Amino acid sequence: MMWDPLWLLFAIPGLILGIYAQIKLSSAYGKYTRVGVESGLSGAEAARKILDHAGLTDVPVEEVGGRLTDHYDPSKRALFLSADNYNGRSIAAVGVAAHETGHALQQQAAYGPMTFRMAIVPVTQFASQAYSLIFMASLFMLWTRHTAMFSHLIWIAVAAFAVVTLFQVVTLPVEYDASRRAREQLSRLGIIQGHETEAVRQVLGAAALTYVAGMVSAVLNLLYLLSIARNRNS
DSSP: OTTOHHHHHHHHHHHHHHHHHHHHHHHHHHHHHSSBOTTOOOHHHHHHHHHHHTTOTTSOEEEESSSSOOEEETTTTEEEEEHHHHHOOBHHHHHHHHHHHHHHHHHHTTOHHHHHHHHTHHHHHHHHHHHHHHHHHHHHHHHTTOHHHHHHHHHHHHHHHHHHHHHHHHHHHHHHHHHHHHHHHHHHTTSSOGGGHHHHHHHHHHHHHHHHHHHHHHHHHHHHHHHHHHHHTO
């Protein structure tokens, strides 16, 4: 099944977009990591300033290992920045840090898409783990000519992956809104100057493109699963 030409038809567009997104991100982030921000603030200091201005003084900003491992954990109400962005005093560092504070601001404002995404995290984690096992089991049933069992399992696999796809779809407005909030706060608090706004937009836009690629890939994979389920049951 993995060499099914139809699978390639659905997989290649997402793969190409994913590679393009990674190239864009590496290029934009690499470029503006080397450009210092005029305010002289580090990513951690910028994040702290935004959070404190919003009254989120109890949200810690912590350093974590790895590259571009930056994230906001809504369950812990804590912001984690990779070493380069925590300590860096570049346009890229403050841009990424501000983006993560955007998620904290979303949680504070009870932003609908983020609230929904948080609610479906447990079921998404279960579905993503169960999907592969169920899909492989359905292929085994097809190979052993247990077509009735295959029909049941493949539709369960479709349902499980639909949950994963829904999570990817909901992630898009969450990420774009966080970037919008980041740019607003960076300008409003004087962390970046007017001529630095475009550089921040490029960094955050490239990062957002990786989420677009993830969503497109998920949607195409879901369509492929649906085509298998329908064709084998027709």
